[in-house]
Amino acid sequence: MSWILPPSASTFAGDIDFLYYVILVITGIAFVVVEGGLIWFMIKYRTRPGRKAEYTQGSTKAEIIWTAVPAVTVVIIGLMSGGVWNDIKGRNSVPPDAIPYGIHAQQFEWNFTYRGPDGQLGTGDDFSLRNQLHIPVNRPVVMRMTAEDVIHSFFIPAFRVKQDAVPGMLINVWFEATEEGEYEIACAELCGLGHYRMRARVIVHSADDYQRWLADQAAAADDQ
Numbered sequence: 001m002s003w004i005l006p007p008s009a010s011t012f013a014g015d016i017d018f019l020y021y022v023i024l025v026i027t028g029i030a031f032v033v034v035e036g037g038l039i040w041f042m043i044k045y046r047t048r049p050g051r052k053a054e055y056t057q058g059s060t061k062a063e064i065i066w067t068a069v070p071a072v073t074v075v076i077i078g079l080m081s082g083g084v085w086n087d088i089k090g091r092n093s094v095p096p097d098a099i100p101y102g103i104h105a106q107q108f109e110w111n112f113t114y115r116g117p118d119g120q121l122g123t124g125d126d127f128s129l130r131n132q133l134h135i136p137v138n139r140p141v142v143m144r145m146t147a148e149d150v151i152h153s154f155f156i157p158a159f160r161v162k163q164d165a166v167p168g169m170l171i172n173v174w175f176e177a178t179e180e181g182e183y184e185i186a187c188a189e190l191c192g193l194g195h196y197r198m199r200a201r202v203i204v205h206s207a208d209d210y211q212r213w214l215a216d217q218a219a220a221a222d223d224q
């Protein structure tokens with residue numbers, strides 16, 4: 001069923017997609033049962049000459065069943081999602097060895113800040129790139145996200161990552177890419193007239209390529 005979803009390229013994809021399919025199957029069954037029942041009742045109880053309409057007070061038993069079944073289902077889905085939510089968004093979910101990056105979102109671009117040769121984010125040798133995020137594969141990374149003007153939302157469909165960037169707040173979002181390649185970053189919050197063009201790319205490098213790319217960037221910065 002992979003044709004339904006975008007390519008999956010992060011450690012979150014398995015859990016998120018599993019939940020997605022569980023919910024899709026449950027709601028799919030509910031859809032068929034409800035619509036099928038509707039059509040069946042329409043035909044069965046249609047007007048026919050000589051037949052009088054019946055008066056009904058309803059059925060307590062039926063009401064208990066159709067309330068309890070969805071309630072239990074929703075609680076089970078909630079418990080299943082809770083664990084995944086904690087792994088991805090929980091306060092202490094960010095792995096300690098995650099490589100830090102800065103993201104500053106503004107109308108209508110993403111500014112990515114990389115730590116420079118000193119290995120620290122927020123020091124003088126940091127450098128920034130517009131709409132380009134380069135990360136290594138199979139390494140957790142954490143984005144320290146801020147917004148300049150309005151609420152934006154950092155969305156990488158292939159990683160199953162989505163997080164609002166809110167003016168006045170510093171928000172961390174972490175993930176780990178599992179496939180090398182280039183993927184789309186989109187803004188998922190209508191943030192103004194130019195929202196549609198607030199796109200960027202994430203480029204996932206092999207570990208060696210990433211080090212080479214970083215060294216090139218540092219060399220280019222030294223030349224200036």
Ligand SMILES: [Cu+2]
Pocket residue numbers: 106107108151152153187188189190191195198
């Ligand atoms: Cu935006």
